[in-house]
Amino acid sequence: MHRFANPARFLKIARPLTGWLLWPGILLLLAGCASGLFLTPADYLQGNTVRILYIHVPAAWLGMAGWTGIAVSGLMQLVWRHPLAAVAGRAIAAPGALFTAICLMTGSIWGRPTWGTWWEWDGRMTSMLVLLFLYLGYIALANGSARQGQGGVSPVTAIFGLVGAINIPIINRSVVWWNSLHQGPSITMRGSSIDGSLLWPLGLTLFGFTLLFAAIVLMRMRAILAQNKVEARMQRLTRG
Amino acid sequence: MKAKHQRLILALAALVAIIGAGLLAVSALKDEAAYFYAPNDVKTKGVKPGKAIRLGGMVVKGSLKRAADGVTIDFNVTDGKATVPATFSGIAPDLFKEGSGVVAEGAFDRQGRFVATNLLAKHDERYMPRELDGMTYNETTHEMKAAP
Numbered sequence: 515m516h517r518f519a520n521p522a523r524f525l526k527i528a529r530p531l532t533g534w535l536l537w538p539g540i541l542l543l544l545a546g547c548a549s550g551l552f553l554t555p556a557d558y559l560q561g562n563t564v565r566i567l568y569i570h571v572p573a574a575w576l577g578m579a580g581w582t583g584i585a586v587s588g589l590m591q592l593v594w595r596h597p598l599a600a601v602a603g604r605a606i607a608a609p610g611a612l613f614t615a616i617c618l619m620t621g622s623i624w625g626r627p628t629w630g631t632w633w634e635w636d637g638r639m640t641s642m643l644v645l646l647f648l649y650l651g652y653i654a655l656a657n658g659s660a661r662q663g664q665g666g667v668s669p670v671t672a673i674f675g676l677v678g679a680i681n682i683p684i685i686n687r688s689v690v691w692w693n694s695l696h697q698g699p700s701i702t703m704r705g706s707s708i709d710g711s712l713l714w715p716l717g718l719t720l721f722g723f724t725l726l727f728a729a730i731v732l733m734r735m736r737a738i739l740a741q742n743k744v745e746a747r748m749q750r751l752t753r754g
Numbered sequence: 755m756k757a758k759h760q761r762l763i764l765a766l767a768a769l770v771a772i773i774g775a776g777l778l779a780v781s782a783l784k785d786e787a788a789y790f791y792a793p794n795d796v797k798t799k800g801v802k803p804g805k806a807i808r809l810g811g812m813v814v815k816g817s818l819k820r821a822a823d824g825v826t827i828d829f830n831v832t833d834g835k836a837t838v839p840a841t842f843s844g845i846a847p848d849l850f851k852e853g854s855g856v857v858a859e860g861a862f863d864r865q866g867r868f869v870a871t872n873l874l875a876k877h878d879e880r881y882m883p884r885e886l887d888g889m890t891y892n893e894t895t896h897e898m899k900a901a902p
Contacts, residue, residue, distance in 0.1 A: 542819065544805075553886070554883075555883035555884065556883070556884065557881055557882065557883070557884075558882055558884045559849055559854070559877070560849070560881075560902040564881060567881070574770045576807050589765060590787060592761060592765055593758065593761045593762045594758065594763050595758075613820055627847075627848065628847075628849060628875065629849075629857075629874045629875055629876070629877065630846075630847030630848075630849075630850075630873065630874050630875055631874055633787070634874070635789075636789035637787055637788075637789060640795070651757050676765070676768075676769065676772075677772055680772055680773060680775075680776040684776070690778065691784070691787075692787045692788045692789060692809055693788040693789050693790050693791075693792060695789055695790075695810075695857055695874060696820065697876070697877050697879040698878075698879045699879060700879040700881065706880075707879045707880045707881070708879075709881060709882035711882075712881050712882065712883065713881075715816075728792050728840060732773070
């Protein structure tokens, strides 16, 4: 990983990689959404509301994967002092928060016709809402403790990212540990209780949204590095 | 020892402490964080009449009765270990039916009957097209078989 510690070397790879992630990602998620809307059959109980699944599940996965990424980059920043880890943490935070919010909103829209309620304080929903607040806290802390000319997050923000990671296994296990309104896991090591005819577009949107997420993170990292460069040059100019 | 290794050990020790604290908190929450009581929890722990709780389980097949007024329904809720009678007046969600999951908000009356003020339908983790409805489903292997 330290080979990429040099921002110039990182940019040389990140620049072409962004496009290679972005366009296939958009293509896959459009194909997944279209087939989820028009090609799959309606569910025997939920009818057409089942189609929210193709957005809701990737959003939940990316919200949780995003925080896992924040925690890993926090560890790399604190232990190995990797200069790009701090930049990665900040780059992940905003799209992670966005996908967590999308997960909560689509879940709420699905819950109204299925359960008969927009919102209930059960284990899964509450822990996911906590994740959104953790993201907002992380962004606020990163902005509040930022130092001039450094685009990455401060060490205290990295520690916050590591501590917040305890919520990720809690979200994942919440429907197993506690009685909850949210149903248990459909896809487990033993197989899937979602019938194959309903399942396949989910693979497309999961993969598509993940590529899109990675592309957004790379774009944001490049933007932060470019901002650093601008600030450094401005300082040199004012010193004259 | 290099400073890098010192930081690694410190970070890992902190991580273990956080995970330990989290697990302790979660295990202490175990019952408090439960969204509803199952009928067996009611039987073993005892819930005072009049205490507002949520009761969750399956609606027993053949137990659903509609009263003459058109809005009151009586049904039994089970978790396979215990069964509780319940009653509700109002509009039930579309997915509420016999043999499917329900979460009812309300309280027990003195006769041990659950008087619900609100009904929520609990969806299970099964998703399938309409053609497969009526097939039997194996919970552990996720296999679908045509009903005999």
